[in-house]
Amino acid sequence: MAGYLFTVAFLVTLFWMIEHLFGNKQERPWWRPQVWTDVFSGVANALLSNPLNFVIISILGFLVLVPTGIIPLAELKAGQYRGFGPIGQLPRWPQFALAFLLGDFLLYWIHRWFHGKRLWRFHAVHHSSEQLDWLSGVRAHPVNDVVANALLVFPFILLGFDPVAAAIAGPALGVFALLGHADVDWDWGPFRHVIASPVYHRWHHSKDPAAIDKNFASFLPLWDILFGTHYLPKDRRPRISASMNRWNTA
Numbered sequence: 001m002a003g004y005l006f007t008v009a010f011l012v013t014l015f016w017m018i019e020h021l022f023g024n025k026q027e028r029p030w031w032r033p034q035v036w037t038d039v040f041s042g043v044a045n046a047l048l049s050n051p052l053n054f055v056i057i058s059i060l061g062f063l064v065l066v067p068t069g070i071i072p073l074a075e076l077k078a079g080q081y082r083g084f085g086p087i088g089q090l091p092r093w094p095q096f097a098l099a100f101l102l103g104d105f106l107l108y109w110i111h112r113w114f115h116g117k118r119l120w121r122f123h124a125v126h127h128s129s130e131q132l133d134w135l136s137g138v139r140a141h142p143v144n145d146v147v148a149n150a151l152l153v154f155p156f157i158l159l160g161f162d163p164v165a166a167a168i169a170g171p172a173l174g175v176f177a178l179l180g181h182a183d184v185d186w187d188w189g190p191f192r193h194v195i196a197s198p199v200y201h202r203w204h205h206s207k208d209p210a211a212i213d214k215n216f217a218s219f220l221p222l223w224d225i226l227f228g229t230h231y232l233p234k235d236r237r238p239r240i241s242a243s244m245n246r247w248n249t250a
Helices: 002-022 033-066 073-078 092-114 134-138 142-158 163-179 198-206 222-226
Strands: none
Touching: 002 134, 002 163, 033 134, 033 142, 092 142, 092 163, 092 222, 134 163, 142 163, 163 198
């Protein structure tokens, strides 16, 4: 618990410094409109989605993987479970790298899925921000948060990843997602099409019609390039839009 609180405090301090030293917050107070909406959303989802995901994952494990012997119950009880199969035999750092890349790929498709007509009503909460910064990145409907986390973690379990490697990859992707919402005009210069930047993701929240349903990637724009959702013009900057009623469902 102490480690978790330290990590949260470190990230809050880090992003506060980034935005106030290098971004547009030099001229804006930290208590911008809807700041408490984002704080409440982040705390509520942390308290709700993490325990609920643990329950869902535990049910999957005990109903499917433990009875079939894929995950030995004795190893779980002893805290010695380290994955299974070819992936589980790898050292943890290669597993982390694989989990990070797989997670980024999965998040791309999960994100696209939530932009569809059936699920947009939940994801629209995230797009309701009128001013984008790192804290607005935690604004999410609980259904969006729980479903996305479950869909991200299930493949890690089914493919035999070491739980420690998978547990590190998820938060690492989350940090890049928060950075993507930061109120800074960073686009990574010559690497703008290699790693997703705050400017890259800002187009995803833009009111520009050409940017609708573009730039879903959290870390690698490669997924957007491969699947036709890449948009990063160099001649202008994006304008943010609060878009709750895209499908007239929210």
